[in-house]
Amino acid sequence: MRIDPSRYLCTLVILVVCAAQAQEQPEITSHQSPATFSTKVNLVSVPVVVRDSKGRAIGNLRQQDFRLFDKGKEQVISRFSVQAGGAPGTEVSAGRQSDPATAAAPASLAGLDKPLPDRYIAYLFDDIHLNSENLSQVRAAAERHFAKLAPTARAALFTTSGRVTLDFTNDRDKLREALSRISVGPSAVPPPGIECPPGITEYESDRIVNLQDEQALAAATAEVLRCYPHLDNAAQVAQSIAHQMLSANHVDTGSSMNVMAGVIQRLSVMPGSRSIVLVSPGYMVLADSREQESELVDRAIRSKVVISSLNARGLYTKFLGDAASSRDWLNSIRMRYKFESAQADENVMAELADATGGRYFHNDNGLDEGLNRLAGPPEFTYVLGFSPQNLKFDGSYHNLKVMLVNAKGLDLQARRGYWAPNHAADPAEQAKEEIREAVFSLEEARDIPVEVTTDFFKLSDATAELTIESHLDLNGLKFRSAGDRNEDTLTVVTGLFDQNGRYVSGIQRVIDLRLRAQTLEKVLGSGLAVKETFNVGPGRYVVRVVVRDSEGQTMSARNGTVNIQ
Numbered sequence: 001m002r003i004d005p006s007r008y009l010c011t012l013v014i015l016v017v018c019a020a021q022a023q024e025q026p027e028i029t030s031h032q033s034p035a036t037f038s039t040k041v042n043l044v045s046v047p048v049v050v051r052d053s054k055g056r057a058i059g060n061l062r063q064q065d066f067r068l069f070d071k072g073k074e075q076v077i078s079r080f081s082v083q084a085g086g087a088p089g090t091e092v093s094a095g096r097q098s099d100p101a102t103a104a105a106p107a108s109l110a111g112l113d114k115p116l117p118d119r120y121i122a123y124l125f126d127d128i129h130l131n132s133e134n135l136s137q138v139r140a141a142a143e144r145h146f147a148k149l150a151p152t153a154r155a156a157l158f159t160t161s162g163r164v165t166l167d168f169t170n171d172r173d174k175l176r177e178a179l180s181r182i183s184v185g186p187s188a189v190p191p192p193g194i195e196c197p198p199g200i201t202e203y204e205s206d207r208i209v210n211l212q213d214e215q216a217l218a219a220a221t222a223e224v225l226r227c228y229p230h231l232d233n234a235a236q237v238a239q240s241i242a243h244q245m246l247s248a249n250h251v252d253t254g255s256s257m258n259v260m261a262g263v264i265q266r267l268s269v270m271p272g273s274r275s276i277v278l279v280s281p282g283y284m285v286l287a288d289s290r291e292q293e294s295e296l297v298d299r300a301i302r303s304k305v306v307i308s309s310l311n312a313r314g315l316y317t318k319f320l321g322d323a324a325s326s327r328d329w330l331n332s333i334r335m336r337y338k339f340e341s342a343q344a345d346e347n348v349m350a351e352l353a354d355a356t357g358g359r360y361f362h363n364d365n366g367l368d369e370g371l372n373r374l375a376g377p378p379e380f381t382y383v384l385g386f387s388p389q390n391l392k393f394d395g396s397y398h399n400l401k402v403m404l405v406n407a408k409g410l411d412l413q414a415r416r417g418y419w420a421p422n423h424a425a426d427p428a429e430q431a432k433e434e435i436r437e438a439v440f441s442l443e444e445a446r447d448i449p450v451e452v453t454t455d456f457f458k459l460s461d462a463t464a465e466l467t468i469e470s471h472l473d474l475n476g477l478k479f480r481s482a483g484d485r486n487e488d489t490l491t492v493v494t495g496l497f498d499q500n501g502r503y504v505s506g507i508q509r510v511i512d513l514r515l516r517a518q519t520l521e522k523v524l525g526s527g528l529a530v531k532e533t534f535n536v537g538p539g540r541y542v543v544r545v546v547v548r549d550s551e552g553q554t555m556s557a558r559n560g561t562v563n564i565q
Contacts, residue, residue, distance in 0.1 A: 027485075027519050029512045043079070044070075045301045047357035048382040048402055048414040058410070059084065059380030069401040070388055079385030083304075117501050118272040119153040120168055121375050122263045126280030126312075127159045128252050130184050134312040138279050139179055141367035146175045148372070154270075154500055158263050160256040160280075168270065168500060199223055202249045202284040203341035205242035210287070219334045246286065253289045257296055260307075264296070268303035269440045270501045271542060276300075277374045278309040278352065282345030290397070293348065294419040297355040301415075302437065306381075308358035308374035309349035313342070314365040355415040357381040388420070396420050431491075431548065438546045438557045439495050439506065447554035448547050449473035454562045462537055464564050468494050469531045470545045475524050478552035485514045489550040494532045499540040507532045538564050 046068065051057050063080040123142070127135070149155060154168040157178045166178040200220045207213035208220060220238035224231060231237060260276070267274040285293055300307055346362060353360040357378055361370035384402065402414040438445065451471040456464045470492060479486035490513065495506035509530060515523060543560040 027513070027515050029514075030509055043385050043387055044400075044418055045079075046384040046386070046400060046402060046415045047301060047355070048384060048412060049357050049378045049380070050382070050404070051411045051413075053409050053411075055411075057379040057381075061382065061404075063384075065405050066382070066384060067403045067405065068384055068386055069403070070386070070398050072399075072401075073389065075386040075389065077384050077386055079383070081383045083381045083383060084379070117152050117154045117170070117499075119150065119275070119376075120156070120267055120270040120272055120501060121149075121153060121275045121277060122156045122158060122168075122267055124260060124263055124276055124278045125157070125159045125164075125182050126256065126278065126283070127161050127163065127182055127184055128256060129160075129281050129283045130279075130312055131281070132184055134281050135182065135184050137314070138310070138312045138367055139182065141371055142179055142279075143176055144368055145371040145375070146172055146179070149375070153375075156263075156266070158259060160259050162255075162259060167266075168502070170500070200238065200241050200245060201338065201341040202245050202286075203344045204337050205245035205249075206284065206286060207337075208239060208242040209246055215333060216337065219337060223334065249284055249286060250288065253283065253285055254292070256283065257289070257292050261296055261299060264300050264303055264305050267305050269503045271440065271497060271544070272501060273377050274303065274305045275358070275375065275377055276305060276307045277371065278307060278349060279312055280309065280349060281313045282311060282342070282347075282349055284341070284344055285348045291395070291419050293351070294397070294417070297352065297415065298418065300352075300356045302433070303440075304437075305356065306358045306377045307352045307356045309353050309360050309362075310367065310370045310374055311346065311349060311360070311362035312367070313362075314367070315363055351416060354413045357413075391420060393421055431550070431553075434555065435491060435493060435546055435548055438548075438555060439493050439544055440503070444559060445555050445557045447552075448476060448549065448556040450545060450547055450556045450558050452543065452545050452558050452560050454543060454560065456536075456562070456564050459535070464536055464538070466496075466534045466536050466541075466562065466564065467531060468496075468534070468543055468545070469529055470494065470547070470558075472528045472530065472547060474527060476552075476554070477549050479513070479515070479520070480551050482514070484516055486517070486520045487515075487551070488513045490528075491548045491550075492530045493544075493546045494530070495544040495546070496534060496536070497542040497544065499542075501542070504536070504541070505534060507534075536564060540564075 048066070049057055050061060059082055061082075063077055066077060066080075068075045068077055125135075125138070130138075146155065149170075149172070151170070154170055155175055156168040157164065157166040157175060159165070159182055163183070164178055164181050166174060169175065200223055204216050204220055207216035217235065217238060220242065221235045224234040224238050224241070228234070228237075260278070263276055267276065299305075346360075349362070350360045352358070359374055359378070361374055364370060388398070397417055397419055399417045400415055402412060404410060404412055449472070451473075453469050453471075454466065455469075456466045458464050472490070472492075477488055479488050481487075490511040491508065492511065493506060493508045496504040498504050509532070511528070511530075513523075540561065540563050543562060544557070545560075546555065546557045548555045
């Protein structure tokens with residue numbers, strides 16, 4: 001959150017009397033700081049979705065029903081939660097009203113004529129790997145799907161090439177227009193002098209270059225000779241194409257994942273449920289891109305973003321039929337590689353869905369049904385958290401396995417692994433990330449009692465001065481004794497979102513408490529009030545106030561709505 005002093009008038013009202021002398025350390029100090037966050041955590045979060053025999057997610061399991069293994073070693077599940085698929089509702093704050101004698105008009109906190117959005121879906125079309133046939137089919141299905149989106153849903157559209165971008169909106173015409181602008185194009189240029197590009201897949205290229213598979217090289221050489229029957233150095237050309245294919249794959253995969261990381265970042269600041277629907281025919285993720293994929297999964301889990309994927313190829317069992325009917329053993333091998341390549345291309349889509357609690361829709365031509373099914377989050381998601389035992393900060397990959405104590409008739413999907421960090425986490429950064437996640441969420445927490453009230457004063461038809469006051473009850477805080485002082489630090493973030501859930505602005509205030517016994521007694525009796533003032537235009541806004549104390553590491557998060565007319 002960036003603070004522009006020229007736009008915001010910020011005051012702190014302390015409802016206590018400080019007895020400290022001017023030359024002594026003050027008992028209460030307050031300062032603003034930019035609410036910038038980064039993430040470095042050692043706690044590993046593992047989303048798990050459990051479905052019954054009919055495919056319905058179930059939400060009545062307990063922590064003791066799960067077993068979690070890291071590299072084959074059972075881990076202690078230290079955190080356990082169940083997340084419902086529906087976004088938590090925005091609580092309307094019934095705070096005190098303004099004094100009628102003042103010129104300020106009371107903020108409207110009830111009776112809003114339209115429901116606030118509670119679901120944000122980012123549709124990511126993989127135009128790097130889609131072909132014209134794939135795109136034509138998914139475009140028609142997407143047009144029908146967009147027409148059925150719920151009034152409280154907001155949709156955005158992105159492409160992996162970055163050529164088409166549409167931010168979150170409920171305007172169906174804008175969605176259709178953006179969809180019509182998506183086009184496909186080759187992601188790699190054939191080698192110089194090669195006008196008939198041989199159909200060597202990235203999967204075969206990986207086998208040739210990285211696995212030294214002679215059979216794969218023979219099949220690729222035969223493919224080169226199909227294009228150029230009289231070529232003397234066909235094997236060298238096949239190897240050259242394989243190297244170029246892997247180089248292009250590295251660029252394309254990196255581009256796709258970078259775009260998805262940006263989409264996750266965009267979603268992370270939206271209140272309500274957050275989903276990505278990846279529409280792609282699949283693509284090969286090689287070993288040198290696996291760490292980037294794991295970091296992407298970590299980012300999605302921390303931001304509570306569910307990634308689901310739809311395989312745009314539909315049915316693709318024809319590879320098996322072609323291979324079985326082929327009389328030429330070499331062609332049969334090539335058909336087998338094509339089928340294995342299709343399976344390898346699917347892996348990343350299945351992994352992203354499994355790791356974040358999403359679904360993977362594949363091998364099915366019912367694309368309309370697939371989009372409708374993937375647009376909603378799972379009904380229930382369990383999040384298992386653990387701190388790895390004797391974790392080495394070496395950047396190595398850890399395979400994960402989740403089991404149910406009684407799995408009869410149940411199907412389980414869970415994160416498959418993670419990469420160990422290269423260094424220990426910074427507690428200060430962890431605290432920043434906790435606050436950030438709380439600000440960009442609609443979930444409420446009440447560890448610290450907080451009462452939020454709002455007033456606004458119309459400066460003109462286009463501008464109003466909105467005041468948000470948070471009254472904090474500090475009786476539950478755990479102060480640290482330091483000589484004759486009782487110390488704690490409070491971080492209070494006041495955020496403002498528009499009616500579409502877009503972040504408008506926010507102010508972070510850090511309050512250092514170093515209270516003597518007499519002052520502490522007064523503070524506990526009267527509390528503290530933090531008042532922030534924003535200049536805003538007419539419209540409906542969601543108010544979000546988050547409070548965290550450093551000693552007890554407790555947190556509160558409250559929601560409110562205000563309608564400035």
